[in-house]
Amino acid sequence: MGQGRARGRLRDRLRAERGRGALAPAAGPRGVPARAALAPRPVRAVRPRRRAAPPRRRARRALAPAQRGAVRLAARAARRRALAPARAHGRARARGAARPTPRRRRRAARAERPLRIVHALHAFPPDSRAGSENYVEALARAQLARHEVAVFHRVAHPERPEYAVEEAEHAGIPVVRINRTFRDLVSFRDTYRSDAVAAAFGAFLDRFAPDVVHFHHVTCLSTRCVHEAKKRGVGVVFTLHDFWLICPRGQRLRRDLSLCERHDDRDCARCMAHQLPVRGGHARVAELDARAARMARWPLPRGLAQRLARRPFGGEAAALREIRDRTEEVREMCAQVDRFVSPSAFLRDRFVEWGLDAARITVADNGFVAPAAVAREPRGDDARLRVVYLGTWIPSKGVHVLLEAFRGVPGDRAVLDVHGYAAPFDGFPDYExxxxxxxxxxxxxxxxxxxEPEDVPRILARADVLVVPSIWYENSPLTIHEAFLAAVPVVASNHGGMREFVRHGVDGLTFRAGDPRALRAALERLIADRGLLAKLAASRASVVEMGEHARRLEGLYRGLARA
Known part of the structure; x- marks a missing residue:
């Protein structure tokens, strides 16, 4: 009520003052009303004075239009080049200043932390000293410098209980050995699948908790070991050292020593008759053993040997079912493998023919440890060609081919040293x-x-040439790489991975596999031409060093661990 009266009085007062002229507009200059005085005065537009162009621009204007454009583009390119280092530095600083996200931090931590790696294979030193065993030993020792490594392998000790597990250490490498002598073998299926071995392997994985399992062989172990790793979410790598996944005998070599050039389950059934509980199997064994003994003296032509090996026998249908069950089991196991590694393109191609996806196979040669330098042994008065063989004494290695070839070489022109030991081989009980x-x-x-592996440099220091006379499709022979490391030329069979690693006339010579006369001709060529021998020694191929090989595998392992 009181506020309304106050507003009314103020309104009346303002009206009175306006009536007396107290609030009249003030006069402008020279009596011009204020409103007129405040009006803007019209301003004449003044054209800005044009500045003189720089001399460089005046020079451009004197050019033709096309020339002006070229000059302009060149100037812009020069400015970009001048500013490029500063811009790159700014981008680098911006990236460096970026705050790492939790995901980036986890990824960086995974890339740096040590991995837990398990190698699984059929045998391991000191119980066995073949090529794949020596390779895994060297690889594990190289990986121990950065990671935690263990080896799971099979041993055969008749005095110990079947499937007994023993933990030990070899050359600083933790090893787990499982005893399997096949004393409880009741079927062909038991030769490639053992639930007892798989269970022991699974229990070991639970204790060790690996990031990746690297299989090198499951023969004498179990195809189900791969399943045990996958059930635990572990990455699985499988190196293809031979043909065991395709061929039950492992080397695509029949009992009569003829090559199996293509995979066929029917051929496998005939070849494996002696191990299959089917009618006629043992009779088939006796026939093949007799033929193998004859072939050791008089090798049959390849075509005739293949026709004889494919003759039918009683119980062939049952044998074929056994082989097809094995093939199905192996294919199921292969489906669980994340990545295959093949040391040679030749072996990769054979497995692609069999049905493996080429995209899942990485071709990478094995790594090798460079030995300490050993001085060449002086010749003295002995000018003979010094030939050496290193490896196991089994028929597939072709040692008999080398000895037969040397029977025609005069003793005053060459000498042969054969190093190794005899191992059991199906169908040849007295090969030694x-x-x-x-x-x-x-x-x-x-x-x-x-x-021993440490003896190899000393042996090769006394050799002029190494011979690898294998009659099976070797993959990536250890001895070839050892010879290259020692600058010793190689004479090798001309098929399989050997032809891939030994370049004829460059770092070695090749000859027709299984032909003693062809091998003798190659050796006589080196006896007659010592200049060729020196040329081959100087042109040796490069070898992947084991440390570099281990780093490459680490990248593969980490990719699987992230997945």
């Missing part, structure tokens, strides 16, 4: 005796005993 009979009466042929 056969070799000794071939060497009898030839003083320039000397058969030595087993050797």
């Amino acid at each position: 005796g056969h070799l000794r009979r071939l060497a009898a009466g030839a003083p320039h042929v000397r058969l030595h005993g087993p050797y």
